[in-house]
Amino acid sequence: MHLIAATVLTLTLVSICAANVINAPVSQAKNPIWRTGNVPRQLRPFKPNLRPLRQKSKHPILPIRKPEQAPTKRRFYERPKKPQHKFYEWPAQYLRQDNEQPVRDYRVTATARDIQLTNFYDILYHGPISIGTPEQSFNVTFNTASPRTWVPSVHSIPDYNNSKFKTYNNKTSSTYIPNGFGFEASYGEGKVAGYLSQDNINIAGLTARNQIFGEAIVESDIFEDTTNHGVLGLGLSDEEPTVFDNMVERGLLPAPVFSFYLNRLNSNDPDSVLTLGGTNPAYYVGDFTFADVTVPDSWQFKMDRIQFSNGTGIFNGWGCQAVVDSSTPLIIGPKEEVDVLNRKLGGTPLSGDETMYELDCSEVDGLPDVEFIVNGKKLSMSSKDYVVKMHVGTDSLCYSGILGSSWKQNESPVWILGMSFMRVYYTQFDKGNKRIGFAKAITFEHAILNK
Incomplete structure (x- = not known):
């Protein structure tokens, strides 16, 4: 025209x-x-x-x-700059409009990339990224529950500018673009707050240019006890373009799909891997079971029911909602349903804590599998997968890895399938088709047989 x-x-x-x-x-x-x-x-x-x-x-x-x-070309996802730092959501006029198309980078061959993740005591998995020019390196958690990406700022309070904590210094980056809006994010009991900035973010040799992210200046104390330097958001959002969205729209990845393989601590399983741009058949066996996403802003899907392999106990026979969360260590469900499930397993609520249940370690091996029915297919977890064992001196303590919670999403109770579930099932997140896929993850035994 x-x-x-x-x-x-x-x-x-x-x-x-x-x-x-x-x-x-x-x-x-x-x-x-x-x-x-x-x-x-x-x-x-x-x-x-x-x-x-x-x-x-x-x-x-x-x-x-x-x-x-005549207009000049705008930078990818560039927002007007405002010299203020108030904590509120991005106004609609600063969100990417439909007619703003990023420039595809044809210098990079679009192939799926693997990022090796480090298992931190089975409670989080982190991997390397870099931000800015020259690059500043960080280890971050890849979080499917949120689209937000953030790292500690050099101006953090308390002062994390030491050898233990890595911080981002925008003054040393030639590709930094100020943004000015504030942000805050909650992770269970942990909270962070700060302001938004723009810079290049590099993962596995792929660069998301002019990506908006958060510089955290206030963080909860819980972040001091990990080797994690921040969060890279992989959650669904129609309003906040993620690093993954940036890469897909620039043509850096062959497909709008990413996948997780999470290993077990102190095992001979292969290293944990996040694959951007597809799936890696080396880390799963069999076919995928798919479930469509049911809400636009979360990796949430319908789960038919939960049952035991021995035929006892059927929960949520009318169906329920579940999310897959790569940042939650265990499995969390509605408090009332979890109470019934754990009592059928012989669990006893901990004194003063109605969310956790203690199990008899001598009976753990005889416990039935817990089966999550998704799209008519059984996704089973054995007792070794859902029971948490702790050793205190010469004594052993066993707890159920299925916890109760009053948390709701969109005013409805939701099951959270965390890392313990993802260690059993290789999980792909297909943003293009708005669906989640599950396939049996390989173990050390599988890896030996496939050699």
Whole structure:
């Protein structure tokens, strides 16, 4: 579609250009807008009479604008800069609009990339990323429950600017772009707050340019006890473009899919891996069981029911909702249902804590499998997968890894399938088809047989 050229040599050329405008389905805007690539050149002043054309046409004619009004290219996801730091959500006018398309980077071959993750005592898995130019390195948790990405700022309170904690210094990065809006995020009992910035974020040799992320200046004490330097958000969001979205839209990945393989601590299983751009058949066996995402802003899906392999106990026979969360160590469910389930396993609530249940270690091996029915298929977990064993001196303590909670999402109780579930099932998150897939994760025994 062409706008009327500002330079014409004959009246015939004027009529042709006008006809192109008439046939174009252009909506009238309050202020005239140039479309990318249609920047006319003006050799001499000329103002055609468009009134007769407007009267005959069903579509409005956009008025000509002066060449100096032609827009310049905006950076990917660039927001107007505001020198304020208030904690509120991004206003709609600063969110990416549908007509803002990122520039695809054709210099990079779109192939799936594996990122090796480190298992930190089975309570979190973190991997390397870098931010800025020159690159500043961090170990972050890859979190499927939130789209937010953040790292500690050099201005953090308390001061984490020491050898133990890595911090981001925007003054040393030549690709830093200030943003100015504030952010805050909650992770169970942990909270962080700070302000948003833009910079290049690199993962496994792929660069998400001009990506918005958070510089955390206030963090809860719980973050002091880990080797984690921040969070990279992989959650679903139509409003907050994630690092993964950035890479997909730039053509850096072959498919809008990422997948997790999580190993067990102190095992001979292969190293944990996050695959961007697809799945890696080396880490799972059999076919995938898929479930469609049921809400637009979360990796939530419908679970048919939960049952025991020995035929006793059927919970949520009418169906329930569940989310897969790569940042939650265990499995969490509605308190009342978890209470029934754990009591059938012989569990006893801990004194003063109705969310955790102690089990008899001598009976753990005889406990039935817990089966999560998804799309008619059984996803089973044995007692070695859902029981947590602790050794205190010469004594052993056993607890159920299925905890109760009053947490709700969209006012409805939801099951959270955390890392203990993901260690059993290789999980793919297919954003293109809005679905989640589960396949049996390989173990050391599988790896030996496949060699």
